Amino acid sequence: MTASAGSPKQAERCARARRHNHALVALGRRVWHEDCTFETAIAEICEVAAETLGVERVNVWRVDSARQQLRCVHAYIRDSGEHDPPGFDESLLLDSEYGDQLGEVRVVDIADVRNDSTVSASEEALGAYLRRHDIHSLLDAPIRAEGELLGVVCHEHVGSARMWSPEDYAFAGSIGDYVAVAYEIARRREIENRLRFLERHDPHTNLPNRDHLLEVAHTALRPLHEGDTGLAVIHLQVDPPAGHEGIDVDGFxxxxxxxAEHLRELTADSAALARVREDAFAIIPHRHLREVEALELAERCIDLVQTDAAGPRGYPATVTAGIAFSRDLAAPSADALLRNAENASIRARANGLGRCKVFNADRHRDLLKRMRLEQSLRDAFADGRLLLHYMPEVDLRDGHWRSAEALLRWRNDEGRIVPAGEFIEAAESSGLIVRLGRWVLLEACSAAMRWPARNGVAPMLRVNVSARQFEEAGLAADVDSALAESGLPPQRLCLEITETLLLRDTDTAAKTLARIRALGVRVALDDFGTGYCSLGYLKRLPIDTIKIDRGFTAGLPQDRADLAIVQALVGLARNLGIDVVGEGVETQAQADCLRACGIHAVQGYLYSPAVDNDTLIAGFAAQHS
Structure with a gap:
């Protein structure tokens, strides 16, 4: 028989429903915010559920699918206000009639456990649990998320049987939903925390990653006191030996x-350790270290990796360390500090400088300066701001210009003409010299085609060949191409090489020179006497001309040793049928001395500096008039 509208029973049910709803709303305000943890939310839910339903016990059970069990994960006793009393974490089998109902209904409503087949027919452990806690009535709400049974919230009435109202059912079901939401929030927070962790940690070692270490370094950077080395960073590069048998990717x-584990134990609370590369670690000590202390720590780390971490079988890893200090920073920069340490490690590894290298600020500044120079040189080449000047070669017998040496120049951003000596090393180290060399060959050959002939003989063109060019297999092909494209007869071209090129690989040098001579091109040995070239090379190699270095010319005629060397070289060259050119002639006395020694061709500022092609052509023409 139902209660009529407006009856006391109906009013009571409405009031109960309002209390339940108010309790749920208030509970939501208390638990659905960022500062509420999962444990706090479950505790609050249990307390409100117990108070609202007037039950003595509220427990939250979680499904253990692997074991087909329910495991109590939170318990609340209303009378004592106690959470998780001793022995609360009990387990019950899920494979029962009670367990089957959890997967099917919104609420399990049991007014009297002694007479209800759902629990009386279930396994013995459940009955023992109910008797042990004097539980007479249950109102249990399954916890579900996306159709999956996660667990159950048990509202347990003790001491006597109890009839549950529809309002109680609705409230209990909502409590189950609240717990499900708490689990979902906890799951999402766990995923978010894991993602945040992975953003700043290496997933394999759980060490902080480079981004995390940058934050540590940034926070630790501070102004230095006099004599303080500042914050130190040690970069450890770990490499397996190339070609070592038995080394695989998984093993490494x-x-x-x-x-990582051994380094973690070594540094413990004394330093921040991170995996900054796939094969590298970095350490930032918590206190400022003197250089010798940093070196000692780096050596201990290297020994640790190569001994303890390598294990009894001695994994054959190679470890190098680079150390950098914040004292060497132009401005506070965590990124620059870590890069400095890594660069020092790279130098130690690549140049065989030992197991450990301290970053050198002066050397790094020189390196940056060279890198900027290389880039500027590339830009200048691309923009057409490289040009050639020519140093005339004079015949001392008649004073006429008989040939000219092509010299590379660079017009920089300020308009200054930069001589090759200031940038040729950067061109060599960057590899740009090979492209530059091809350009110089073609440009000079094309320019020489405009030089006027004297008595039917056009001047000789001399072009320097760099070490990198000479080592290129295609040098002879480049020369042949430049001659063909410009139309310059090969007998008008002479390539100048240095003694050091011959020392690198004599056999290869001989073959390269033979290919060049086969084209009809001549070969000169530049700066002769400054290196350690055996005089026997002059007999074995196809050399047409030697150019005596300006270092010997400068002492003439007063320096007797220089004079004796020049005289000996001229005599040797004459006997071998080789021409001789004197370089760096700046005074008439030097010119007269060289003429007396039997040298007829010279270069130097006494006659002309290096000039552009138009000026050179005018000079040739003036002497022919």
Whole structure:
């Protein structure tokens, strides 16, 4: 028989429903905010559920699918206000009639456990649990998320049987939903925390990653006191030996994980440790270290990786360390500090400088300056701001210009003409010299085609060949191409090489020179006497001309040793049928001395500096008039 509208029973049910709803709303305000943890939310839910339903016990059970069990994860006793009393974490089998109902209904409503087949027919452990806690009535709400049974919230009435109202059912179901939401929030927070962790940690070793270490370094950077080295960073590069048998990717990966664990134990609370590369670690000590202390720590780390982490079988890893200090920073920069340490490690590894290298600020500044120079040179080449000047070669017998040496120049951003001596090393080290060399060959050959002939003989063109060019297999092909494209007869071209090129690989040098001579091109040995070239090379190699270095010319005629060397070289060259050119002639006395020694061709500022092609052509023409 139902209560009529407006009856006391109906009013009571409405009031109960309002209390339940108010309790749920208030509970939501208390638990659905960022500062509320999962544990706090579950505790609050249990307390409100117990108070609202007037039950003594509210427990939250979680499904253990692997074991087909329910495991109590939170318990609340209303009378004592106690959470998780001793022995609360009990387990019950899920494979029962009670367990089957959890997967099917919104609420399990049991007014009297002694007479209800759902629990009386279930396994013995459940009955024992109910008797042990004097539980007479249950109102249990399954916890579900996306159709999956996660667990159950048990509202347990003790001491006597109890009839549950429809309002109680609705409230209990909502409590189950609240717990499900708490689990979902906890799951999402766990995923978010894991993602945040992975953003700043290496997933294999759980060490902080480079981004995390940058934050540590940034926070630790501070103004230095006099004599303080500042914050130190040690970069450890770990490499397996190239070509070592038995080394595989997985094995090396496991080794790096072992390295991380041993380094973690070594640094403990004294330093921040991070995996900053797949095969590298970095350490930032918590206190400022003197250089010798940093070196000692780096050596201990290297020994640790190569001994303890390598294991009894001695994994054959190579470890190098680079150390950098914040004292060497032009401005506070965590990124620059870590890069400095890594660069020092790279130098130690690549140049065989030992197991450990301290970053050198002066050397780094020189390196940056060279890198900027290389880039500027590339830009100048691309923009057409490279040009050639020519140093005339004079015949001392009649004073006429008989040939000219092509010299590379660079017009920089300020308009200054920069001589090759200031940038040729950067061109060599960057590899740009090969492209520049091809350009110089073609440009000079094309320019020489405009030089006027004297008595039917056009001047000789001399072009320097760099070490990198000479080592290129295609040098002879480049020369042949430049001659063909410009139309310059090969007998008008002479390539100048230095003694050091011959020392690198004599046999290869001989073959290269033979290919060049086969084209009809001549070969000169530049700066002769400054290196350690055996005089026997002059007999074995196809050399047409030697150019005596300006270092010997400068002492003439007063320096007797220089004079004796020049005289000996001229005599040797004459006997071998080789021409001789004197370089760096700046005074008439030097010119007269060289003429007396039997040298007829010279270069130097006494006659002309290096000039552009138009000026050179005018000079040739003036002497022919």
């Amino acid at each position: 990966h496991r080794f790096l994980v072992d390295c």
